[in-house]
Amino acid sequence: MSELRRDPLFQRWVVVTDQRWDDLRASLRSPWAGPPELCPFCPGNESHTPPEVFAVREPGSPPNAPGWLVRAVPNKFPFMRIEGELQRSGEGIYDRVSGTGAHEIVIETPSHDDDWGALPARHVAAVLLAYRQRSLDLRQDSRFRHIVVARNAPARSLQMPHPHSHIIALPVISRRVEDEIRGLQEYYRRKERCPVCDMVRQELADSRRIVRETDGFLAVSPFASRFPLETWVVPKTHRHDFGALEDGGLQELGDLLRDLMDRIAHVVPQTEYSLVLHSSPLYPALNPQYHWHLDIRVRLPVGGGFEWGTGFFVNPIAPEEAARLLREAI
């Protein structure tokens, strides 16, 4: 059973599970490499996952059977469990919360091998629809304070190669989000404005760090990018809640993300990247000061202990250069 533990100095929460060391080492050495016909995420094997909680499927096709384009299911091996009451406890200077949460998987395509680069943009929009619908459903549960959506790609580099994303609902708020909220509040107090809106205005006026602009969204290389080719996607007008994004917005965002993946693949073929969706925390209520955004980290083997240990990132590529590379990639 997992639990959340808080560091008394940094006041950051960590999810600690109780995997056995030998099992962990074995899983490190041997990612899942069965034939696609045994893949639990492939069509025909729907019974190998818990029953679906959402799907985009052909009209009339029954749940938990082929005919789907995108399918969301509870994770069979979650690191947080949805059952049971949330329990908080202390142990001397330490704090614990039971590992109560939700951990769902969005199976992004029936195809075992196709990453987003191979999907039409409207298919990416269907994945985003799953993010939205599951976020809206999970937030009904009052035990949860924050919902995070993350994907790592290409899936071939992962233990489970069939393309998928994680949706995780947590009973606590991460240190990073606490820092972000504190930064927001300080900015609002001084200026009565949203710092992300200010960023959008300044980037549009400056243009050197713009990767791409659409009617509703801006893709930029952030001024203080931590990683080469780090990219943020933000709505150009203030929106705190990804859950309120309309279908037209999902389609526009799907187009944009699909295009960004092509650009990244042109600059760094075969690269791994991570994508994380940040929307307002749920507790004590949705925060209208928040400005939702997506960030994309291209994973290059740069950096090391210095970044990890100190919180200082060293980015060898200036964001202006990164934006130029991505802008001119296609």
Added chain:
Amino acid sequence: MSELRRDPLFQRWVVVTDQRWDDLRASLRSPWAGPPELCPFCPGNESHTPPEVFAVREPGSPPNAPGWLVRAVPNKFPFMRIEGELQRSGEGIYDRVSGTGAHEIVIETPSHDDDWGALPARHVAAVLLAYRQRSLDLRQDSRFRHIVVARNAPARSLQMPHPHSHIIALPVISRRVEDEIRGLQEYYRRKERCPVCDMVRQELADSRRIVRETDGFLAVSPFASRFPLETWVVPKTHRHDFGALEDGGLQELGDLLRDLMDRIAHVVPQTEYSLVLHSSPLYPALNPQYHWHLDIRVRLPVGGGFEWGTGFFVNPIAPEEAARLLREAI
């Protein structure tokens, strides 16, 4: 030329250098792989580095010539430069500081291939002596607010395979250290005690997370470890300044670190790890509330975008189990 940039939302500083993309990609593909006789860190090649600023050497041997055991030199390819005045500037919502700092390399051994595991403990103590002496010297420079020491090992996995550490003096304080100081201050305000001292007392009383104890130091798996086998080494009594550690303490710490490396290598042969030394920031003055410590991160291919993007770490191995593994390794 590099510069420091601050993110307006997270208020974290990032070092941005202006490497060319093609050069970065080339360096990713081809780590330095020349023969040892061309290695700038090997004895006989002292003229290939900037002149040494510290060395532990045979009595009577001249500087910048063979005869050394440990040698500290300015980095020939620093990401911060020591020359020039510190310059601060703004650009709309963004903040910049010139990349003014120090970046030195501690060449840890004359041997091109030996990691700490192959060195006698007194040799590791000589490396720690270099950390101490260079920290004491660099802090005389009033432009610097924080000094960080970090090493990644084994060096064979790095671009420069000869074992070495980095000592970096920075004109700003990282977000992580700001968080740590804020956590300290809140704890002191409520309890009038140091949280790390409280941790030491509780861990000694509990004993499940102790990896090893010596007269002066405790090595523990932290209650809220972010990574499997994460290990902290702390002085058992309150000390804010690594620079004040006496020679006997360096020797004791060298013994302990040497022993921990053996334990880690027994549990995960051939693993990579990072070691970071955290001592009090220098600005506005040394902070007597601080409790210096070392942390060791064993690098296993676990985790991914979730940790990076959200600030939530998922640690599959309970710290009590990690401590047991390391305790019983030898």
